[in-house]
Amino acid sequence: MATLTAPARPLAIGPLKLDTPVVLAPMAGITNTAFRRLCREFGAGLYVSEMITSRALVERTPESMRLIKHHESETTRSIQLYGVDPKTVSQAVSMLVDEDRADHIDLNFGCPVPKVTRKGGGAALPWKLDLFREIVEGAVNAAGAVPLTIKMRKGIDSDHLTYLEAGRIAEGAGVASIALHARTAAEFYSGHADWTAITKLKQTIGSVPVLGNGDIWSAADAIRMMDETGCDGVVVGRGCLGRPWLFGDLAAAFAGEERTAMPTLGEVADAFRRHAELLVEFFEDEDRGCRDIRKHVAWYFKGYPVGGELRAALATSDSLARIDELLAELDRSEPYPGEAAEGQRGRAGTPKQPVLPEHWLASRELGTAGRDEVSAAELHNSGG
Incomplete structure (x- = not known):
C-alpha cells in the first residue's frame, strides 16, 4: 500500500x-x-x-x-x-x-x-x-x-x-x-x-x-x-x-x-446481512428495508463467485429470513478475488449535456428579475 x-x-x-x-x-x-x-x-x-x-x-x-x-x-x-x-x-x-x-x-x-x-x-x-x-x-x-x-x-x-x-x-x-x-x-x-x-x-x-x-x-x-x-x-x-x-x-x-482488507465471501455476506438489518431498523419496515438492500447486491458481490440465480434471488428477497437462507448457500471460505473486486463501481456512464434554466449561461449574475423565478423553482422533494 x-x-x-x-x-x-x-x-x-x-x-x-x-x-x-x-x-x-x-x-x-x-x-x-x-x-x-x-x-x-x-x-x-x-x-x-x-x-x-x-x-x-x-x-x-x-x-x-x-x-x-x-x-x-x-x-x-x-x-x-x-x-x-x-x-x-x-x-x-x-x-x-x-x-x-x-x-x-x-x-x-x-x-x-x-x-x-x-x-x-x-x-x-x-x-x-x-x-x-x-x-x-x-x-x-x-x-x-x-x-x-x-x-x-x-x-x-x-x-x-x-x-x-x-x-x-x-x-x-x-x-x-x-x-x-x-x-x-x-x-x-x-x-x-x-x-x-x-x-x-x-x-x-x-x-x-x-x-x-x-x-x-x-x-x-x-x-x-x-x-x-x-x-x-x-x-x-x-x-x-x-x-x-x-x-x-x-x-x-x-x-x-x-x-x-481482503474479505472472504463469508465476511462480505456478513456485512451485507448487517446492512440489511440496519436498513430494516432505519425504515422500521422489514419489507422496505429488504427492498432497499437489493440495489447493493451487485456492489457487495462484485468479483466473487456468486451465480446469477443467487444474485437474482438476493435482489428480489423480501425478508431477513429469506436473505439468511440465500446467504447460507454461499461458500463462505471463498477468498478475496483480488483485482476482480477492485476498481470502479456505481454509476459512470457517458458525458451529458447539462439541463439548465433558459438563458442561464447568458450572464454570471441572476439579477432582481431572476430572484422570483429561483424562489418559485425551489424543489419540494428530498434527495437527488
Whole structure:
C-alpha cells in the first residue's frame, strides 16, 4: 500500500477534529443512517447524510424529517442541504441549529442530475455569482457556531468553469471547508476526475481546508490524491459502495499502517446481512428495508463467485429470513478475488449535456428579475 510522504494531520472542520481526514460523500438513497452506521463500524471519518431539500425541511415533510434523524451512535451529526433560494436555505440551516439537529451542515453545489440543474441548483448554481454568494453568506450566518461547508464541482462544462471563483467567495463568506469533485456537471461520472483542479483550488484557498473528491477506489488512491494535490482530506463516494471496510483501510493508511482488507465471501455476506438489518431498523419496515438492500447486491458481490440465480434471488428477497437462507448457500471460505473486486463501481456512464434554466449561461449574475423565478423553482422533494 502507498503511504503518505508526510504523516497525515488531523483534519479540522471548524471545531470538529477528524483524526482520519476522510468524509463520506452524500449519495441520494445510499448514505442514510443505516449505511452511515455500517461504515462507522468499519472505520473513521465524517459521515454525511444524503441530500435534503431545504424547502421540504422547512415545511417539515415526513420524509425530510425522517432523513435528518441520527442514531445515538452517530456522535457527529452531519447533514447536507440543497436549495436555490437564499431565504429558504437560511431558514433550513436555522432550523437545524436552533433545534440542535446537526453538528455539521454541508451545502450541495455539485449535483449534476437534470431535476436539480434544470432549476438552477446543484452544479449549475455557482455560475450565478450573486446567488451563490447570497446563499453561502446567509447559511454561514444562520449556522453560527456550527461549521458549515460546501461541496461543488469544477463547473457546468469545460467552457463554464466556476470552482475557483466559487471557492474564493465561499472562503470569504466563512465556510469551514470546501470540497471539490473534480469533474464538471457535463462529465457526470464519466472518464477520470481532474485532480489538477484540486491542486489549483488548494493553491487558491489559503485559510480553510480543501478536500478532494473523485476516483478514490482504494486507500492507495486517497493517499495518492493527497500527495499529488496537497489537499487536506478526501471525500469518498462510489468507492465505498458495497465496501464499507474501505473506511478501515483509509484509517489504517492515514495512520501509516500497511493493512488492506481482503474479505472472504463469508465476511462480505456478513456485512451485507448487517446492512440489511440496519436498513430494516432505519425504515422500521422489514419489507422496505429488504427492498432497499437489493440495489447493493451487485456492489457487495462484485468479483466473487456468486451465480446469477443467487444474485437474482438476493435482489428480489423480501425478508431477513429469506436473505439468511440465500446467504447460507454461499461458500463462505471463498477468498478475496483480488483485482476482480477492485476498481470502479456505481454509476459512470457517458458525458451529458447539462439541463439548465433558459438563458442561464447568458450572464454570471441572476439579477432582481431572476430572484422570483429561483424562489418559485425551489424543489419540494428530498434527495437527488
